[in-house]
Amino acid sequence: MNSFTEENYLKAIYKLSLNGVQGVSTNAIADKLATKPSSVTDMIKKLADKKLVSYQKYQGVNLTKKGSDVAVSIIRNHRLWEVFLVEKLNFKWDEVHDLAEELEHINTHKLTERLDEFLGFPKFDPHGDPIPDKDGNIIQHKDVTLSDLIRGEKAVVVGVKEHSKSYLNYLEQLQLVLGAEVEVKDIVEFDATMQILVNNKQVIISNQASKNLIVKKI
Amino acid sequence: MNSFTEENYLKAIYKLSLNGVQGVSTNAIADKLATKPSSVTDMIKKLADKKLVSYQKYQGVNLTKKGSDVAVSIIRNHRLWEVFLVEKLNFKWDEVHDLAEELEHINTHKLTERLDEFLGFPKFDPHGDPIPDKDGNIIQHKDVTLSDLIRGEKAVVVGVKEHSKSYLNYLEQLQLVLGAEVEVKDIVEFDATMQILVNNKQVIISNQASKNLIVKKI
DNA sequence: AATAAAATTTAGATTAATCTAAAAATATAA
DNA sequence: TTATATTTTTAGATTAATCTAAATTTTATT
Incomplete structure (x- = not known):
C-alpha cells in the first residue's frame, strides 16, 4: 500500500505530465505540492524504488504504468466523491475540493465501484472534469476556452x-x-x-x- | 487539529470508559489498539498536554470534556458512514467497519450534518449501535443479551x-x-x-x- | 568556451509515532 | 509484610516525511 503522501505525489506528477511534458521537474512538483525541492527528491527516490516512477538524477520523473494506474484511480475517486457531495449532499461546486482530497485516499476497489453505481456512472464531475472509468480510460475533452x-x-x-x-x-x-x-x-x-x-x-x-x-x- | 492516531486513542479510551471504569489502564489501551504499552504512555502524555485527557502516572487516564467531545463526534461519523454504506451502497453489515474506520476521520462539521440529513437522521447504525446526535447526546440501550x-x-x-x-x-x-x-x-x-x-x-x-x-x- | 544563474541533489537535523529493553512503581500472594 | 509478579514508565533507537544549508549539475548568457 501507498501512503497518502505518496499518492499525492503520484497525482501531482500525473497532472503535470498532462501537458505532454516528458520528465516532470523537481521544482514543478515542489510548487504544486507547496513543499521544498529537496523533499521532492527524497520522495521521488522512494517512488522509484517502488517502481511507481522512472527517474534519472537531474532529468526529471515520469510515471510508470503502475504509477499512472494509481494516480488515475485516485483521480477517479476524487471526482466521484465530488459528484456525491454536490448531487447527494447539496454542496456547492466551490466547496467540494478539499473534502474530496481526503475522501479520494480511501482507495478501495469495492467502495469506488459501488459509489460509481450509486451515482449512476457519471462521466463528468461538478467542474466538468472527466471521470476515468473503472478500467482507467479517461475522455480528454479538447480545451477550447x-x-x-x-x-x-x-x-x-x-x-x-x-x-x-x-x-x-x-x-x-x-x-x-x-x-x-x-x-x-x-x-x-x-x-x-x-x-x-x-x-x-x-x-x-x-x-x-x-x-x-x-x-x-x- | 488532531491526527488520525490521536483520534483513535481518544476513541479507544472513550469505549474503555463505558464500563464505568475510572482511570483506563495503559495496558487496556495497548490491547485495544494492538500496540505496546510504552507507545501508549507516550501518546497519553501528548494528549494530556493538549488537555484531551487527564492523567497521573501509574493511575490511568480519563477523557476531559474536550477529549470526550472529540471521541463522540468521531463515533457519530463512524456510525453515520456505516449507515450510508449499508443503506445506500448495499454493503453488508459485516463489511463496513474497516471502511468506516477511515471515513470517520474526515471530521468536518458540515459534511457530518449533511450526511446525517441525507440519511434521514438515523438513530442506530447497522449493528444496532446508537448514533450520537449533533450535540453529542447518545442513547445507551441497556444491555440485555x-x-x-x-x-x-x-x-x-x-x-x-x-x-x-x-x-x-x-x-x-x-x-x-x-x-x-x-x-x-x-x-x-x-x-x-x-x-x-x-x-x-x-x-x-x-x-x-x-x-x-x-x-x-x- | 567560460562564467553566471538556475535547478537539483546531498548532508545533516527535526518531528511524530512507534519499538525494545531496562528500570521503577504498584498489586498480589505466600 | 516481605517477596514475587504485573503494570507502567523511561531511555534510547528507528522510520517516514519534512526542512535548511551547502554542494553539485545543468542550462543560459555573454
Whole structure:
C-alpha cells in the first residue's frame, strides 16, 4: 500500500505530465505540492524504488504504468466523491475540493465501484472534469476556452481549468455554470477583455477569467 | 487539529470508559489498539498536554470534556458512514467497519450534518449501535443479551456487542439479524448452550455467541 | 568556451509515532 | 509484610516525511 503522501505525489506528477511534458521537474512538483525541492527528491527516490516512477538524477520523473494506474484511480475517486457531495449532499461546486482530497485516499476497489453505481456512472464531475472509468480510460475533452472564441460565436460552458474557490464563486455569480450558453459580443483588442451575453445579461470578463473557462462551440 | 492516531486513542479510551471504569489502564489501551504499552504512555502524555485527557502516572487516564467531545463526534461519523454504506451502497453489515474506520476521520462539521440529513437522521447504525446526535447526546440501550433470557422468553434482536466479521457473518447465516424474533426453547445447564427458535427454525447457539447478542424482551 | 544563474541533489537535523529493553512503581500472594 | 509478579514508565533507537544549508549539475548568457 501507498501512503497518502505518496499518492499525492503520484497525482501531482500525473497532472503535470498532462501537458505532454516528458520528465516532470523537481521544482514543478515542489510548487504544486507547496513543499521544498529537496523533499521532492527524497520522495521521488522512494517512488522509484517502488517502481511507481522512472527517474534519472537531474532529468526529471515520469510515471510508470503502475504509477499512472494509481494516480488515475485516485483521480477517479476524487471526482466521484465530488459528484456525491454536490448531487447527494447539496454542496456547492466551490466547496467540494478539499473534502474530496481526503475522501479520494480511501482507495478501495469495492467502495469506488459501488459509489460509481450509486451515482449512476457519471462521466463528468461538478467542474466538468472527466471521470476515468473503472478500467482507467479517461475522455480528454479538447480545451477550447472562452478566450479562443471570436466576436459573434456562441458556446456552452463545459468545464474550468482553474479550481480555486474564488474563481468558481465568481463564475457562479455571473451564472457561468456548467451548461450555460454564452455569446461573444465584443472583445477589447488591448487586453482581450470580453463583453459576453449570459442568459441575456451583458457580462464583462477579463482574459484571466475567460482563458480558464472551457467551452464547446455551438 | 488532531491526527488520525490521536483520534483513535481518544476513541479507544472513550469505549474503555463505558464500563464505568475510572482511570483506563495503559495496558487496556495497548490491547485495544494492538500496540505496546510504552507507545501508549507516550501518546497519553501528548494528549494530556493538549488537555484531551487527564492523567497521573501509574493511575490511568480519563477523557476531559474536550477529549470526550472529540471521541463522540468521531463515533457519530463512524456510525453515520456505516449507515450510508449499508443503506445506500448495499454493503453488508459485516463489511463496513474497516471502511468506516477511515471515513470517520474526515471530521468536518458540515459534511457530518449533511450526511446525517441525507440519511434521514438515523438513530442506530447497522449493528444496532446508537448514533450520537449533533450535540453529542447518545442513547445507551441497556444491555440485555440473549444469554440473559430464560426458557420460554421471547425477544427481538437489537444489537451486537462483538463486531468481528466472523461473528456478524455467523449471525446472518442463522438469520439472527436486527429485528429478528427469537424464543428460548431450552438451555443446557452445563455450558449455557441455547436451543432457540428463529423464524420458526431451531437453532443451537453457544454461550460465547448468545452473550454478545443484545436483545429486547417482548 | 567560460562564467553566471538556475535547478537539483546531498548532508545533516527535526518531528511524530512507534519499538525494545531496562528500570521503577504498584498489586498480589505466600 | 516481605517477596514475587504485573503494570507502567523511561531511555534510547528507528522510520517516514519534512526542512535548511551547502554542494553539485545543468542550462543560459555573454
